[in-house]
Amino acid sequence: MQPNSLPMEMRYSAAKAMFQPMNGSPVEPDELWMEESLRAARRALDAGEVPVGAVIVHQGKIVGRGFNRNLLDSDPTAHAEVVALREAGAAVGNYRLSDCELFATIEPCAMCAGAMVHARIRRLVYGADDPKAGAVGSALHVLNHPALNHRMEVRGGVLAGRCAEILQEFFRSRR
Ligand SMILES: [Zn+2]
Numbered sequence: 001m002q003p004n005s006l007p008m009e010m011r012y013s014a015a016k017a018m019f020q021p022m023n024g025s026p027v028e029p030d031e032l033w034m035e036e037s038l039r040a041a042r043r044a045l046d047a048g049e050v051p052v053g054a055v056i057v058h059q060g061k062i063v064g065r066g067f068n069r070n071l072l073d074s075d076p077t078a079h080a081e082v083v084a085l086r087e088a089g090a091a092v093g094n095y096r097l098s099d100c101e102l103f104a105t106i107e108p109c110a111m112c113a114g115a116m117v118h119a120r121i122r123r124l125v126y127g128a129d130d131p132k133a134g135a136v137g138s139a140l141h142v143l144n145h146p147a148l149n150h151r152m153e154v155r156g157g158v159l160a161g162r163c164a165e166i167l168q169e170f171f172r173s174r175r
Pocket residue numbers: 079080081108109110111112113
């Protein structure tokens with residue numbers, strides 16, 4: 001049976017089972033970190049913010065976590081990814097985060113993609129595409145733009161349905 005045909009909780013444990021390491025070393029698939037980003041997005045939703053969440057992982061540990069807090073902080077730059085980058089920089093003690101992976105529920109915007117390039121993030125994993133503002137190719141192409149030196153590994157579409165669903169829930173509730 002394909003994991004996608006299972007209910008969400010079962011899918012989660014099926015994903016874990018599928019990634020059981022053979023040699024006992026910890027293996028953390030992208031889906032498990034995305035669950036953490038979704039948890040952060042849920043906190044944004046509870047706070048009445050646009051529900052986007054992000055976590056930054058360094059050597060198998062979360063070093064930065066963020067959700068959108070533009071309203072909470074009266075800060076136009078307080079997107080989930082930027083909040084997570086600030087926390088990760090402080091945790092790692094370096095503004096360069098070249099050993100880090102960032103997991104975001106939605107394709108990052110131009111500002112966040114730019115911030116990730118400044119941080120030299122090694123790898124980006126995101127959930128749903130953002131056709132209106134996504135800067136990983138949907139609306140703009142900031143990440144891996146030919147004019148920029150930094151190359152970032154990118155994987156999109158991880159738990160995309162659930163990442164989009166929480167946004168839809170938010171916009172539905174505001175109508
Ligand atoms: Zn952004």
